[in-house]
Amino acid sequence: MPLALETIRLVKRFGGLLAANDVSLAVEHGEIRGLIGPNGAGKTTLVNLVTGVHPPDMGDVKLGGQSLRGCAMHEIARLGLVRSFQVTRLFGNMTVSENLMTSFFARRNRATGDGTKQIGNMLELTRLGPLADTQAKKLSGGQRALLQMACGFMVPGSCYVLDEPFAGINPVIKDAIIDMIVDVNRRHGATFLVVSHEMAIVRRLCRQVTVMMEGRVAAQGTLDEVARLPEVIAGYLGKALE
Amino acid sequence: MFSTELVVQTFISGTMIGVLYALMALGITFIYSIMRMINWAMGEFYMIGSYLQYALVALLLGPDLWWLAIPISAAGVFLFGLVVQWSLLKPIFRKPPEARDDYATVVTLALLLLLRSLATGLAGPNQFSPGSDLPVVMVGPLPMAGARVAAFVFALVALVLFYLLLRYSWYGLALRATSQSRVGVQTAGIDVLGVDRIAFGIGVALAGLAGALLAPVFLVYPTNGLITTVKGFEIVVIGGLGSIPGALIAGVLLGLIESFGAAFIDSAYQNIYGFALVLLILALKPTGLLGERGREA
Amino acid sequence: MRGQELLLAGAIVAGLATAGLPAAAQDIGIGLVVPLSPPGDPVGGQLIRRGAELGVETVNAAGGVLGGRKFKLYVEDSQGKPEAGVAAYRRLVSEDKVVFVPGFFHSSVAIAANEVANEMGVPTMSLQASAADITAKHYEVAFRTHVVDPVRVSAFMEFIKQKNFKRVSMIAETTDYGIGIADETIAQAKKMGGIEVQKVPFDRTVTDLTPQLLQIKAFKPDLVINIGVGQPLDLIIDQATTIGLLPNTPMLVSYDAPVRPQYWKLHPKNGAGIYFIAYFSPKAPLSDIGAAFSKAYVGKYKEDPVYGALNGFGAIEIISQAINAAKSTDPKALIKTLETGTFKSWPSNPVTFPRAKGVYWHNWSAPVLILHYTKPMEDWKEAEVAVQYAPVVPKD
Numbered sequence: 057m058p059l060a061l062e063t064i065r066l067v068k069r070f071g072g073l074l075a076a077n078d079v080s081l082a083v084e085h086g087e088i089r090g091l092i093g094p095n096g097a098g099k100t101t102l103v104n105l106v107t108g109v110h111p112p113d114m115g116d117v118k119l120g121g122q123s124l125r126g127c128a129m130h131e132i133a134r135l136g137l138v139r140s141f142q143v144t145r146l147f148g149n150m151t152v153s154e155n156l157m158t159s160f161f162a163r164r165n166r167a168t169g170d171g172t173k174q175i176g177n178m179l180e181l182t183r184l185g186p187l188a189d190t191q192a193k194k195l196s197g198g199q200r201a202l203l204q205m206a207c208g209f210m211v212p213g214s215c216y217v218l219d220e221p222f223a224g225i226n227p228v229i230k231d232a233i234i235d236m237i238v239d240v241n242r243r244h245g246a247t248f249l250v251v252s253h254e255m256a257i258v259r260r261l262c263r264q265v266t267v268m269m270e271g272r273v274a275a276q277g278t279l280d281e282v283a284r285l286p287e288v289i290a291g292y293l294g295k296a297l298e
Numbered sequence: 299m300f301s302t303e304l305v306v307q308t309f310i311s312g313t314m315i316g317v318l319y320a321l322m323a324l325g326i327t328f329i330y331s332i333m334r335m336i337n338w339a340m341g342e343f344y345m346i347g348s349y350l351q352y353a354l355v356a357l358l359l360g361p362d363l364w365w366l367a368i369p370i371s372a373a374g375v376f377l378f379g380l381v382v383q384w385s386l387l388k389p390i391f392r393k394p395p396e397a398r399d400d401y402a403t404v405v406t407l408a409l410l411l412l413l414r415s416l417a418t419g420l421a422g423p424n425q426f427s428p429g430s431d432l433p434v435v436m437v438g439p440l441p442m443a444g445a446r447v448a449a450f451v452f453a454l455v456a457l458v459l460f461y462l463l464l465r466y467s468w469y470g471l472a473l474r475a476t477s478q479s480r481v482g483v484q485t486a487g488i489d490v491l492g493v494d495r496i497a498f499g500i501g502v503a504l505a506g507l508a509g510a511l512l513a514p515v516f517l518v519y520p521t522n523g524l525i526t527t528v529k530g531f532e533i534v535v536i537g538g539l540g541s542i543p544g545a546l547i548a549g550v551l552l553g554l555i556e557s558f559g560a561a562f563i564d565s566a567y568q569n570i571y572g573f574a575l576v577l578l579i580l581a582l583k584p585t586g587l588l589g590e591r592g593r594e595a
Numbered sequence: 596m597r598g599q600e601l602l603l604a605g606a607i608v609a610g611l612a613t614a615g616l617p618a619a620a621q622d623i624g625i626g627l628v629v630p631l632s633p634p635g636d637p638v639g640g641q642l643i644r645r646g647a648e649l650g651v652e653t654v655n656a657a658g659g660v661l662g663g664r665k666f667k668l669y670v671e672d673s674q675g676k677p678e679a680g681v682a683a684y685r686r687l688v689s690e691d692k693v694v695f696v697p698g699f700f701h702s703s704v705a706i707a708a709n710e711v712a713n714e715m716g717v718p719t720m721s722l723q724a725s726a727a728d729i730t731a732k733h734y735e736v737a738f739r740t741h742v743v744d745p746v747r748v749s750a751f752m753e754f755i756k757q758k759n760f761k762r763v764s765m766i767a768e769t770t771d772y773g774i775g776i777a778d779e780t781i782a783q784a785k786k787m788g789g790i791e792v793q794k795v796p797f798d799r800t801v802t803d804l805t806p807q808l809l810q811i812k813a814f815k816p817d818l819v820i821n822i823g824v825g826q827p828l829d830l831i832i833d834q835a836t837t838i839g840l841l842p843n844t845p846m847l848v849s850y851d852a853p854v855r856p857q858y859w860k861l862h863p864k865n866g867a868g869i870y871f872i873a874y875f876s877p878k879a880p881l882s883d884i885g886a887a888f889s890k891a892y893v894g895k896y897k898e899d900p901v902y903g904a905l906n907g908f909g910a911i912e913i914i915s916q917a918i919n920a921a922k923s924t925d926p927k928a929l930i931k932t933l934e935t936g937t938f939k940s941w942p943s944n945p946v947t948f949p950r951a952k953g954v955y956w957h958n959w960s961a962p963v964l965i966l967h968y969t970k971p972m973e974d975w976k977e978a979e980v981a982v983q984y985a986p987v988v989p990k991d
């Protein structure tokens with residue numbers, strides 16, 4: 057069985073800066089992989105390369121064994137690779153339901169019906185029901201993060217790439233998001249690549265983590281294994297744990 | 299001198315022409331709100347609409363079927379818009395967004411010159427009129443050309459259809475979403491360049507519709523889109539770039555101001571009144587009456 | 596075989612060099628500045644151009660001037676804009692080395708071009724522009740073969756008197772032409788007395804003239820004078836019909852646009868009843884060259900020539916006669932000859948350009964007519980002659 061998500065020797069340069077330097081990553085089906093590393097390490101760049109925001113200078117991305125070379129962002133999304141943004145990209149003037157609907161329509165298929173059931177489910181799961189007809193721009197930061205997550209779950213994808221979904225969010229909503237991730241992972245067997253600085257959550261969710269530093273993959277293993285590596289402590293965790 | 303009758307007549311004529319101006323402004327603002335570019339060739343799509351209407355009525359369908367010619371002309375301009383987006387704009391929008399604006403400006407300006415010379419080359423510099431058999435209609439105390447009333451009614455119908463499309467259709471959802479976050483819709487699996495294509499087609503079709511509707515009233519000639527475009531841009535500035543309700547309100551406002559200025563201040567400066575309003579708005583509220591505070595999506 | 600071919604090619608080249616070049620060098624350039632695209636009146640410009648082109652063909656077919664030199668016509672588009680007209684005149688004189696620049700449909704273009712002509716020295720001839728300043732400035736270079744404002748307005752007054760109109764509205768474009776005519780009308784009406792005049796100006800680029808026409812309707816005039824040129828003129832007719840001003844109130848169009856074939860295409864239903872100024876009627880006798888031109892024109896364009904075309908032709912004829920009489924193409928000599936000589940153009944009356952008073956300086960015009968369409972789709976040649984006004988040129 058092919059890997060759920062695989063990057064093969066990705067290289068991306070921004071001017072003189074090597075933001076992704078020979079990044080190879082292999083994520084198994086049903087795995088929740090953590091991606092950690094200091095700011096500026098190239099995590100978001102990697103996410104952008106995987107989801108088609110930037111074309112890589114070299115290397116390739118494979119989703120379920122299929123190469124994504126030359127695919128546009130929307131084509132990648134329709135193939136079942138769903139992402140969330142560090143800074144939420146919602147449709148501010150549209151209501152919560154309309155945001156969910158927009159995410160539903162382009163990716164819907166014969167099995168999904170007309171979306172009303174999913175909207176109901178998502179409103180219940182996120183407890184955003186009372187805000188269904190509120191414009192997204194009027195939500196709090198946490199509610200926005202929840203909504204963005206819910207948008208991604210409207211049509212189950214095969215693989216989710218989440219860029220710092222827990223940053224700057226209150227603990228209640230953090231738990232709600234964690235529940236959603238675990239639920240989708242269990243029920244649909246979806247694969248996750250989660251970028252986060254919150255070691256407690258990473259420890260709870262991820263059996264394996266990948267550490268990025270200066271555009272490279274610096275280490276890989278369980279969080280406890282990588283936390284023992286001197287270069288990781290020196291470059292990242294030492295500071296993170298201070 | 300200032301009889302009530304004249305005031306009421308001026309009000310009606312200003313409102314009616316304002317709605318037609320708004321159609322043009324709506325096209326400009328709609329394309330901008332989706333694609334974040336200004337289509338400088340808007341007047342040429344108006345011009346094409348008017349020529350199509352003339353050709354259909356004078357050569358193909360006959361004057362009795364003018365009402366059928368109008369949606370056909372608008373559809374013709376819509377299709378032409380799809381072709382223009384596909385062949386000229388899409389390649390620009392494939393690239394990263396940095397210089398997109400400048401490229402789009404150059405491309406649409408070139409298109410403006412090309413289409414104008416093409417019209418002069420194909421149909422000559424003379425003016426044409428598709429004519430109209432519609433009787434004069436009394437609108438309150440104001441007798442109005444049937445063609446003008448018909449244009450007004452068609453414009454209202456088009457505005458309602460446009461609203462319904464945006465509000466209640468799946469495509470409307472995609473269009474509204476795209477106007478707020480181009481990256482967001484792509485993440486949702488929506489082909490943003492495909493949305494652009496439809497948006498550009500609809501935007502220029504609004505101009506084409508105005509051209510077809512006004513062909514019997516304001517005549518058909520190669521530069522007939524110019525003045526309507528100028529009004530369209532004035533309205534966009536007054537109403538706020540990217541604001542659809544702003545375009546409608548400002549359209550009617552401009553029509554009224556021009557009519558009243560011409561009737562009660564000095565008729566020689568009809569074109570100046572709207573411009574004065576533009577300057578006033580720029581000074582007081584640079585984003586326009588209903589414009590967004592910032593330009594970012 | 597190969598040698599023969601080379602020889603032949605050489606002969607052809609030599610032949611071209613000897614026969615072609617000197618002939619071209621002898622050509623006499625004539626410039627023509629007319630509006631061929633909006634915002635000018637392209638139809639008006641096109642008709643003058645046709646006449647001038649046929650005029651050049653006629654002169655050249657008859658052996659040219661000065662014993663065999665041919666005319667070459669350089670046509671420039673003024674777009675009805677003064678700046679474009681001035682640029683055109685400069686180009687014609689400095690690059691194409693023309694000796695004479697006729698044309699000029701829009702008064703503002705003629706006035707601007709004359710300022711430059713006054714410095715550069717090559718004479719102009721305004722063929723269908725009627726503002727006073729074109730000749731009233733008494734420039735040596737400025738000639739005209741068109742009805743001047745006072746004459747046109749005198750014809751209006753003749754008409755107003757004859758019909759006993761008391762209230763007259765004018766809808767006038769804010770150009771030299773429109774305002775010139777409107778102000779002259781106000782002046783002459785004051786002199787005549789007993790007439791109330793309303794002046795409603797408008798910008799040429801405005802397409803919705805309903806507000807202006809509503810004002811006029813509220814004035815309840817006996818006569819509306821339509822002082823628009825080109826597309827505004829047609830918009831006024833249509834929009835006046837709409838608000839019920841036409842056909843109840845008579846409308847007088849200030850120039851001969853309604854004789855154009857386009858008129859009935861644009862106004863198939865509301866074109867009847869219109870009065871309009873015209874400068875030519877087939878009932879008036881033509882000169883021999885005018886008749887020959889008319890025949891050639893019908894042969895080429897399958898329609899009768901109108902005034903613009905006749906005047907375009909006339910300008911070429913007049914300058915060919917002047918060059919022959921002056922035995923020179925020097926601008927100064929040409930101006931002297933035009934001022935003193937008597938020439939033949941399309942009407943039967945002789946053409947002169949005396950140094951006369953006021954606007955009549957260097958000015959010659961055919962009699963002014965007011966024609967009336969009495970039924971839809973009427974041929975302009977059959978239009979009723981409502982007024983025939985022969986200009987009285989004040990003697991010096």
Ligand SMILES: Nc1ncnc2c1ncn2[C@@H]1O[C@H](COP(=O)(O)OP(=O)(O)O)[C@@H](O)[C@H]1O
Nearest residue numbers: 070073075093094095096097098099100101102
């Ligand atoms: N579009 C871009 N253009 C230029 N430089 C970029 C761009 N995106 C990211 N970078 C640079 O690449 C490096 C990695 O950034 P990023 O991937 O955002 O790091 P992380 O998400 O790990 O904090 C940074 O130095 C950043 O400034």
Ligand SMILES: [Mg+2]
Nearest residue numbers: 099100101142
């Ligand atoms: Mg980041």
